[in-house]
Every structure is written in structure tokens, then in C-alpha cells.
Amino acid sequence: MCEAPDAVNFIRSLTLRQLQIFVIASRCPSFARAAEELHLTQPAVSMQIRQLEEAIGLPLFERVARRLALTEAGERLSHHASRILGEIKDAEDAMMSLTQADSGSIAVSIVSSATYFAPKLLALYSQQYPKVDVHFSVGNRETLLRLLQDNATDLAIMGRPPPELGTTAEPLAYHPHVIVAPLSHPLRHAHGFDLQELAGDTFLLREPGSGTRMVAEHVFRQNLFVPARSVTLGSNETIKQAVMAGMGVSLISLHTLGLELRTGEIAVLEVNGTPVERTWQLVHARSKQLSPTCLAFRRFLLEHAEPFLEREFAPFGLRRPRRLAEADGTR
Template identity: 35%
Template sequence: MNLRHLTFRLLEVYVAVVRAGNISEAARRLHLTQPTVSLQLKRLNETVGEPLLVSHKGQLQMTDAGLALYNACQELLGRFQELDDTLSELQLGHQGRLSIAMVNTAQYVLPKLLGPFSQSFPDVDITLEIGNRAQMLTRFNQQLDDIYIFSHPPSLEHAAAARFLRNPLVLIAPTHHPFHKRSQVSLKELTQERFLLREPGSATRMLFDSWLRTQGIQLTKSMQIASNDAIRVAVEASMGVAVISQHVIPEGQKGIAILPVESLPIESHWHFIVRRDRRISKTAKLFLTFVDAHLERYLEPDFACHEISALLDEVIGF
């Protein structure tokens, strides 16, 4: 048998004839004429070099060679059907890779969305990169990921941003703080407190420093701590007070209270960021579309923002 003369179409015609039991019915199913199907069978017989079908009581039946070829066709065509299914899934974004890079604080929010997404689309292989703002900006500039998450979006030419969640910054203190039971606290009353601050360059620190300037306040005592978890522990241990994202505070957290400080909370938002100069991947589009449809289900409804559709409209046609 000369395999170079075999074609995918010849094998399809042969399988159709075997399943139909006669040429006329196979021709009807294939939307071909009977002479065309007969010619294809003749070419296939000549290529194999053995008779493939014999007529018995008006029905075509396979010879031993015909059965061997049919089994091979079933396997081959089945593999191509699997390939077609896989390609369809890839085109829809239901399979493939998705890389998301996010600043540290987003780790308190994103898993609530990634968990349900992973359950709905288990064949999407997700990679998460977590770091400080400077590290995430470096990844953005090097185009290492599909989606980036910032609470303060970078002012870069190729950065397209969409808000998806409110991120209020609140002031926390230990529950035994004398101001805990107050209905309102002025910021000036807190200026003698030690403030526990994130490192310079973090979005929380940038927003808090900007807010202090607008209030005309200068802190007298402060301590720099490089993680939100460490700040929470330090506040609970009465080392000071802090302004952090409300999302960082676990529900039912004991030992920590949010003080009702005037002019607080500081309003900010979580943003999805993609590059304008890069075609968005199918998996990234699938994830963003999923999030936009399920924000209120998996996150606090009052905090949800719906700007993702506009973001996709902006970058999908690149």
C-alpha cells in the first residue's frame, strides 16, 4: 500500500460506505453523487492493493483487509475529532495558559474569583505572580503576563485599565484603643499615634501620603512594615495604628477595630490592567468575561464595579 496516495477524504468516504451498507445511501449522507463515491472507492482499493468490500445480499460487507482499514480509520478519524475539539476549546479560551500578576494586597481578593473560575474551566492552566508594585511594573514593562492587578493603575502609554472592585482604605487600631467606642475621631487627635506604614512606592502608601498632604497633616511617629499581614499583627499587638485596605481585614477579626475617622475611608479601586499594544489572549478574555458576570456573586455586591466590558471593547480588536 502506498500511503502517499491515501487522503483524508478517501478514508471519510470509506467509513461512510461501511456505515451505510451501500453506495447510494453513503452518497446521500455525504452530499455526493453515486459515481463520485464509486470512483473514490475504486481509488482506495487500488491504493490498498486488496479488495475492501464485497456484496452480500444487497449489502456491502468488509473483507479482512477492509476491516483492518476500517479500524485504522476509526482511530485516525477519532484522533482528528479530538484535535478539532481541542482547537475549538483553545479558540474559546477553555484550554490554554493564563498568567496573572498582582500586587500583594490583591491576594486577599483574587482567589475568591479564581477558585470558581478554575472549577468552571479546569483545563485552563493558571500562573500567579505576586509582588510589590515595583516588581509588577517591571513585569508589565517586560510583557510577561496576560493580566495585571493594581490598586493604583500605572500611568503608562500601553496600560489599559478597568475598575472591578472598590478598595476603601480604613484606619485600624487595637480593640482596646480609647477611641474605639467613639462615634467620630478627628485625624488631628491621632497625630501623636505611631503609624505603621507600608514601604514607599506601595499603592497604599502613595494614596495615604497624598491624602495626608490634602489634610495638611504631618505624622510625628511612624514605623515602616513591608507586609499587610505583619501590619495587622502589629496593630493587634498595640504597636500602633495603620491605614490599610478594608479587604485585608478578615471577617470576624478579633483584636482589631476600624476607627470612625473623619474624611475616611480613602476611596480607591482595584483595577485589571492589560496592554493596549498586545493582543489579548483567549484565556484572558474568558477570565475577564467570567469575572464581569460573577462579581456580585463572589465578592461584596456593594463594592463591585463594571468596567471590564469597556476594557475588552478597547483591546479586543487589536
């Protein structure tokens, strides 16, 4: 067993490139996936991680069910490495503030439900500002809260974060959640029935830590509702496929359903109290100094997100209620 290295020598032996590789690898299921994201070979990634582990004297990764997982040492280093890289990014942005807002880079994090529209908005932005390099990452709500806390992202598109996190959240767009079912469901054509009518159904839920799961649990508590059975699935795509296959029903973001509703492959049930009214939020750390590039991107999202989503989902008749728009001050 190797002896723990001297703390000063350990810090001096680290390189920014090693920290960058480690942070990316810590968010990937394998070194092969990290290598793809970093545009490196898998052996190069493995070598850098091995050198980092040798410098620390502790293993950073272990394999759990054929996937990479962080050890306790890896978890702690991930937190500090993200903060270090975030501070360096802030320093770069501060220097960039002396130049124009049509160049530089932006780090954007989005919850998985936003992957169905955010890339289209990013593409529109890139057409207007081709010199800006936009990096975006995807995770559940819990992951994004950690990225914000670690100063590892500039902006996040998600639901409202907890107030104690120290963030600024701005309403971005109306975000309805609906209950979906297979086309064969006996209540497919029913109008205005209570959630209790679905007590015998299997509810398909996202994993703990996701915003969609939190919305479902809130609705259940509000209605004193307990489904006969629930199944946890790890992604919106898996849930939609399971619903269409007849495994059960689910409460899910309307904005994940564009394709299925256009092709008529899934049914939205008219349950009383739905759509559940939520709002997409544009979030950044309150202590973060946004660069001119980030400020320009923020303005772009605040101006274009809601009109874009309303155009996309207007055919389904689920528009943002006027009272919700007035409450958020966005109309």
C-alpha cells in the same frame, strides 16, 4: 577574571530554560525558593545560573543581608529576559487563538492586598474551566508595573496604573481603605473625628512602591497631616499583627481584614473622610493581544469580582457608594 564573551556567541548559547530559571530566581529570595517554584532541586538551579553567568562573563546575583539580590548585569538581563519570554508567550497565545477559550494558560499578577480574595476567585474560575492553567504571581505596585512594562504578565489586579505606561485599566471592584487600631485604642468607640486626633499615634506603613503606601501618603498630604512617628513594615500581615499588638495604627485595605473583623481582633476607627474610596483595576498592556482564554478570564473577573467582595464584606457595612459606581460606569 574571565574575558567578556562575543555578543553573538553569548546569544546563541542561551536557552529558553535558562532564561525561565533566571527570571524566576530573580524574583525569589533564594535559589532554594526558586527551586520549589520550578519543581527542581537547588543544585540544578544553581548550576543553570552558574552556566548563564559563565556564558555572560559577569555575575548576575550577589548576597545582601542573606538574601539574593541582582547585580547591575542581573537587573539588565532580567528586563530583557522577561520581554523575550513575554513575546514567546504572546506567540503561544496567538496559536491558541485558533482553538477554544477553555484551554491554554494565563499569567495573572496581583498586588499583595489582593491575595486575600483573588485566589478564591481563581478557584471559582478553575472549577468552571479545569483545563486552563492559571499562573499567578504576587508583588507590590512597583513590581506589577514592571511586569506589565516587560510584557511578562497577561493581566494584573491592582490600583490604577500611571497613564504613560500604555495600559488598559478597567474598574473591577470598590476597594475601600480604613484606619485600624488595637482594641485598646482610646478612640475606638468615637464617631466622626478628624485625622489630626491621631497625630500622636505611631502610623504603621507599607514599604515605598506599594499601592497601600501611596494611598496613605495621599491621605496625609490631603489632610496636612504629619504623624508623630511612622514605622515601615513589609507586608499587610505584619502590619495587622503589629496593630493588634498595640504598636500603632495603620491605613490599610479593608479587603485584607476579613478574618480579624470577623473574630473581633482589630478595631476600625471612624475617622472623617474614611473609608478612603479606591477601585480595584483589571489591567493589561494596551499593545498586548489577549488570547481567547485571557478574554474569557477577563470577563469572568469583571462579572464576579465585585459581587463576591460585596458578599464577603457586607457584614461590616462598607458597601460601594452609588456615586462611585456611577462614575466608573459599573452600575
